[in-house]
Amino acid sequence: MERLQKAIAHAGVASRRKAEEMIKEGKVTVNGEVVKELGVKVGSQDKVEVNGIPLQREAPVYFLLYKPRGVISSAEDDKGRTTVVDYFENVQERIYPVGRLDYDTSGLLLLTNDGEFANVLTHPKYEVDKVYIAKVKGIPTRQQIKQLERGVMLEDGKTAPAKAKLVSLDKKKQTAIVELIIHEGRNRQVRRMLDSIGHPVLKLRRERYGFLTLHGLNAGESRELTTHEVKQLRAHAQSGSGR
Structure with a gap:
């Protein structure tokens, strides 16, 4: 519905x-x-x-986009800024993004015209894993990483348990790369989680959504999902194995 x-x-x-x-x-x-x-x-x-x-309903279509930074995750923008839909000028169907990525966040974003499919993927109870790679200011301690995993208190409540790890660090520049895996979809959640432990995000990219990755794509490029991928993604989400 x-x-x-x-x-x-x-x-x-x-x-x-x-x-x-x-x-x-x-x-x-x-x-x-x-x-x-x-x-x-x-x-x-x-x-x-x-x-x-x-009303003649369109045949469903499904796309994976490597969203660049500085692009709006919307079908249209009243300020005339570039939106993710602008990367699909040759697609006749009226597609829209499944969930959102912040203006300053790059990475994997799905687009479709299938409302039921979008609802399944974005509903909190289905818990589809989303993997983010963040470059942060400062170097998080082991205790702070564990804090992210247990859940941190934000203004809209405590976050669900997550997976987090310190991928690399640069002592000279005092920056670090952190991988964070969450299944919630709150507004600017990853940025707020890292802010809460005192390590603001300098750069953020979503690397994976469920089992889908950015493999073979550069920023601004996209591909159509296969029929098998669509079925598999829906099945993984509904069974709870999207994690």
């Missing part, structure tokens, strides 16, 4: 904002009934019409 305006946008009829306007104007029906509420959700069995024309 997904919100009506999202279903309209994913079908390529209009942007989500425009779809919301059309709903408010009474131009959309669900199973023959005019709907003017934005909170309505529809599924694959519901018959949706816009201006009397049945």
Whole structure:
């Protein structure tokens, strides 16, 4: 199930904002009934019409992008900044990112037009592992690394147990490389976790998502997921083995 305006946008009829306007104007029906509420959700069995024309849902597509730094993880940006969708100009389907990576964070990001697939991957209970490599200021102690693993207290609550290790350090420059594996998806979580132990992030990249990696890709490059990868990723998430 997904919100009506999202279903309209994913079908390529209009942007989500425009779809919301059309709903408010009474131009959309669900199973023959005019709907003017934005909170309505529809599924694959519901018959949706816009201006009397049945909604034709797009065939699902799935992409893996090596997101560069300085790019917005969104389908559009009201400030005119580059978004991850700008890297898919030749893709006709209306795709959007699965979750987000911060503006200053690079790495693996999935994009799709399959709302159910995106929901499975981003729902907290499915616990898909996300592996980050962070260059931090200062050199964390063994105790601080264990602190990350046990969970640290942030303003929105304590983080779940994670895996962390010190990959390398530079005593001269007083910097270190830390690998952190989490399955939560809070806003700027990795940066906030490392801030909480006194080692702010200088550079951050997501290396892996579930079993997917950036192998063979440079920043700004992408590839389509195989049918097997899509099935495997969904199965791993739902079974809890995405970790």
